[in-house]
Amino acid sequence: MAWIMTNARRYPLLTTTVLVGLLGIVLWAFGLGSEPVNLVRWLFSGFALFVAVLQAIQMVRDIMRGHWGLDILAVTAIVATVLVDEYVASIVIVLMLTGGEALEDYAAGRAKRELNALLEKSPQSAHRVLPGGGIEEVPVAEVKVGDTLLLRPAEIVPVDGELLDVGGVFDESSLTGESVPVERAVGDAVLSGAVNGQAAVQITATATAENSQYQRIVALVAAAGESKAPVVRLADRYAVPFTLFSLALAGVAWAVSGDPVRFAEVLVVATPCPLLIAAPVAFMGGMSRAARNGVIVKGGGVLETLSRARTVVFDKTGTLTHGTPSLTAVRPAPGFDADEVLALAASAEQYSSHVLAASIMRAAEERGLTLRPAKTAREVATHGVVADIDGRVVTIGKLAFVRDAAPDARATELVGGELSIAVAVDGRFAGSIVASDSVRGNAAATIAALRELGVRESMILTGDARATASHVAEELGITRVQAECLPQDKVITVRAVTERPVIMVGDGVNDAPVLAAADVGIAMGAKGATAASESADVVIMVDDISRAARAVQIGHDTVRIALQSIWIGIAFSVVLMLIAAFGVIPATVGAVLQEVVDLVTILNALRAIGRRRDAHWNVPSAP
Missing domain, CATH: 3.40.1110.10 (Calcium-transporting ATPase, cytoplasmic domain N)
Structure with a gap:
């Protein structure tokens, strides 16, 4: 009951629509749904027109801002069904529109499950070992560098630290996407967000909560989830043509048949929910999939740009090489x-x-x-x-x-x-x-994978000597090299690249300006280069360059599924409109069928979440 009340308050217009529908059923049961006093018709028609006015006001505001969306079809369909006395179809359309927000929230929540899981697992407290041997539970924000902390079995590591015990086993899947637990020895680094194994261990805090790996990831995820990336533009490209086609077909059906009901029947099956919901859900699913693979993407628009990338630029030290000469x-x-x-x-x-x-x-x-x-x-x-x-x-x-x-x-x-x-x-x-400084073992395979994904041009930008950079480029099959660069030289070079969009992959603080200058900046954030991570559009949470290619692959898959979902919605709607034009589909049945189309397109968009593990991925991870 509490859940019902919470959602009723969250979606007041949907709640009102359901109550109006139930009241109509009661009135019909008492014989007030037929002539001469058809209260059901007046109730449904009046409420439908009220909702149409609300939609029309929002539509006009959008048009005045230069944004032509798909609300025109919904408003026209409601008004048309009311005018031709298809008031049951009117209330079904209103139910579909008012329920669209709830359906989108559900689908988006499903698509964001990995992002939400990261946020929900953020450590809130720590068990600090006192000098006298006691243990106190403190908020994670109060942990100081040098504190000794006790990790109980299956407990989340609250801050970055070093292991004090002989050995420990940790599940780092929320950080790296790898499901196999890792073993750590005394003195090894333990990252916040990892889950301790079955034995209690102690660590020494090496960073405060604010500066720990997991908390930085949580901040990035929160920013990504709140981003208002222009992913809906993918659907908006089809909005005006689809609207014009629908209105034209409905008008032709009316003109040929001489029956205005045909106009309403065609528009009922042309309602726009697939285009409004499918693309955002697909992009949110792609971001969730990326997070599961150890990659934080700061907005759906980044995935769209990644899918079109044509040039990749690498820093050398710490990116193509291990960074530990x-x-x-x-x-x-x-x-x-x-x-x-x-x-x-x-x-x-x-x-x-x-x-x-x-x-x-x-x-x-x-x-x-x-x-x-x-x-x-x-x-x-x-x-x-x-x-x-x-x-x-x-x-x-x-x-x-x-x-x-x-x-x-x-x-x-x-x-x-x-x-x-x-x-x-x-x-x-x-x-x-x-x-x-040795080259990463999977660097060549990563560049080859990027080439297969359409990223044809590659370049090294580095402050190192030309001879060193040229040797690495030759070993990895990179086409261009610019060595002995200052940070400003890197920015100028990236801005001058003609084959765009351009991806920049780097790891250091001095890479922050060029990461911001690229169309997509990818930061190897595992080593804690905070400035680089904040400037980047994509942050790789593990020290593994192959995740850069994986991010591009996810971008390709996400855009493909989003477009596929849009076209499925359009195709089904067009087929239904053509059938409705011949008077085969009554308006009420058409409204129900359109709900089925909505569900099909949204379920397809949810495929962007991907499998639990990307088993098809053929670039080896870092050893």
């Missing part, structure tokens, strides 16, 4: 020692956010070298670092940047896939540090 050589210049160069470089790189900095510091520590603090340090974004280490000015970064401080700086010889960083000390070239 390992040191392969230190090549000191004459007068310098390898350990000296590495120690000074690692000390300066303490103040850098570059992906290579961690590798250099790790290599120095493995050699037992001591990292010394800097008196002053300054990072020049995308170029390098200048630091005062023990009274010596150390400049480290790109060759062109270091050459400004040390004109004798020179390039070092690299083999396939290697990259180098130059070092200068007190204005003298001190040497080069060489590292290698």
